[in-house]
Amino acid sequence: MVYLDYAASTPVSKEALHVFQQLSRDCYGNASSLHDAGGKANEILTYSRQSLAKLLDGESDGVFFTSGGTESNILAIHSIMNGLPAHKQHIVTTKMEHPSVHYAVNALTHRGVKVTIIEPNEEGIITKDILEEALLPETGLVSIQHANSETGIIQPLAELAPLLKKRHVFFHTDAVQTFGKIRVSLKELGVDAISISSHKVYAPKGAGAVYMSTEVPWKPLYTGAVQESGFRPGTVNVPCIGAFVAASEQTILQLEEQHKLDCQLRDYFIQQLKKQQLPVRTLHDNGKRRMLPHIIGCFFEGFEGQYVMLACNKHGICISTGSACASGYHHPSPAVKALHLSDRDALQFIRISFGRMTSKDDIDQLLHTFMNLQKETEGE
Template identity: 35%
Template sequence: MKHLYLDHAASTPVHPEVAKVMMEVMTGQYGNASSVHAFGRAAKRTVSGARDRIAASLGCLPDELVFTGGGTESDNLALFGIAAGRAGQGGHIITTAVEHHAVLHACEELECQGFRVTYLPVDSHGRIRIQDLEEAITPDTFLISVMYGNNEVGTLQPIEEIGTLAREHGIVFHVDAVQVLGSVPISCKELPVDLMSFSSHKINGPQGVGALYVRKGVALQPRAFGGLQEKKRRAGTENMAGIAGFAKAMEIAAASIEERRAHDLELRKVFLDRLEACAGAAHFVVNGDPEHFLPHIVNISFPETDTETLLMNLDMEGIAAASGSACTSGSLEISHVLQAMKLSEDVLRSAVRFSFGLGNTTEEMEYTADKIGTILGRLRNRH
């Protein structure tokens, strides 16, 4: 049986060149970057070299990057690190109803700490309206956090417009850019953004390492205390091999961004065309924005069936896709993103996320579409 991995939005295979670099660091270097001896200095060079290369790819200064343990930690450091600077004054935060749980659950915790949070609604494509944001701003709004690209449906938000508005009001703007890294060119210095979260394992780098961009001059309070690492913004010995791998993955992603985009768009087109041919256009619906979207994520509902049945049947065929929703006590919870898009009940209950990348081929997309056609036919005959 073939085994097809169509869950790249969850995590990606490590690129062989990344693995090679990491192996070299893991077997050849064991100093602590904070030590003053030669071993320590070598480790420090590895970490600062990686920082310089990632900063160059992202269009920021090396000191504007804080290495973290991944996207979740970057989001948490951004939100709690800015909120901590309010010194008991409280205040208002604006985010959206479709953020990753790393932001949503952090916001819920901030509400428990006394902050007010507005969760902006989205349209049926998953995009916020600038007018809603404008109306939500109050004199004590100190932070706006909006994701660049959604991890479930791939919808892109109008980051530049949001950032411009935030600047006009003197509000700090954080962007979760975890899913767009490697798909959309990013220049931190050109975007009206103060903080941006990144994660290595979404771009064929290792899991458990990421970065937070912190624009020079933005006052971020640390959330981890200890050593002086990361200019006192995140204490703890650096994940040296992980950081070196992240830098290599970033270098590869930046050099191949156009190629990757074209490849993902082709895979998407082949998949949807074939699905139309073998399942029929009336039997599925694509969720997300038809214009502003990430090419590697395609979220499709099959209203005649349900998410769980389809995922199980695909898994039996060796195809790994995702629901985007959490599995609690054996049953799938409806995704908060699709719920916020106010889609009909049958669309909500039958959504499957296919996400592709390194290693996937057009033949695999055709194979998957054919299998879906067969599965839908089989389920139909059963009723």
């Protein structure tokens, strides 16, 4: 099998699996228990919190562990809005966000929170002017993803942050797709809250985290919880969190090397598309955008993305038509439509994403499948 869907999920690394197995076997106590077994689990949790905070350029008391990226986004947004006064109940987010962000803001509307959904410019970028136009005196929170999981387009958060600081508006970002791929620093980005997930960095599914600045006056979504300083109820999954942090440490150490490899694979893929004269256009063809190199959004002329994906799957190649969390819905992706494309073009969208084990041979097999698809069209 050729796996080219790393943006959806990554395989568990040997190191992360080893940590998970070891902690499951030797550190099975409840971290909230007062006996020695609980204390041992709590020590692992404390180390994990400190390590992850360091990787995010923050403080350990700002880290709250969750079950994954979706819960991280929902809890971060609700907790921040819960802590804001009545005159700051307006949230701004974008059309391209992960579905979990839209779940969160839609739920907030039922309790009277005003929501504004903004669209990017034709390059897929939220500019300072676009954001400023959406801000109101009652705006309390802005949530903008660091980079889109479907298109790979990176948002200029550091350029937007000063505007929000000036207006005393809190800034949350979904960094699930960027953590471990490019540098994610609380201080450099200028954000107040960050969401991340374990299964994007070669760790088991089931863990995630929210980093919340100590300046944020958050209040929990679930009242009465004692775990994670009240941020989230439920027994803390120490083995999964330990594996998450071990994988994160390893991924960050390899970040520059992997980034270079991703760029080489991307360039090779685009060069071969042109060399073989395949009717495939990529979002990377536009040099005005800053993009993640491991995600390539493509449009295969003459075929809907779903057909291309199924044809690749038939040949043992895994690609995507967009966000896996929205699979099963056969309509243009909001993130792709936000690029001001027609429904026809948006439905042709496919996503290829590289990872630690991707090779040029994998790319060649994909290109060969593309060539066969082209021949089908020419033969009609």
